[in-house]
Amino acid sequence: MIFVGKPTSEMINTYKILLNAQEKTIERLKTDNNPVSVDQFCRQQLTSHYSLATNHSSYSHSTGHGVGLRIHEFPKISFTSTDVLLLNQVVTIEPGVYINNKWGMRIEDTVLIKEKGEIEVLTKFSKKLLIISNY
Secondary structure (H helix, E strand, O other): EEEEEOOOHHHHHHHHHHHHHHHHHHHHOOOOOOOOHHHHHHHHHHHHHOOOOOOOOOOOOOOOEEEEOHHHHHHEEOOOOOOOOOOOOEEOOOEEEEEEOEEEEOOOOOEEOOOOEEEOOOOOOOOEEEEEEOO
């Protein structure tokens, strides 16, 4: 995550909460092939800290989607999905937190769903906070 300028303590805390929710949701893919429940699980990780996470107009994007020949493909990992997560699918997990008219953040990883109980995170970008304060 890159911050330009000095992040507030609220921003840093939000990043930690969001990262934790995203990591737990990726782990959830090991045992859950229902995109609706994966989406709900991710949102529940945020609701204990942010009531906006259950307000679909504020957190309007899906938690993730399939990746293939195009960047946005099925399965859709959202509260409206009718899809099923299958072995050997590549999906994103990308929850976000948005503070109206102030700022927002999203963390995204691309994940391969392997055999039951196995996943592989394909994204190798560091999750360490990078603060560029002399901008």
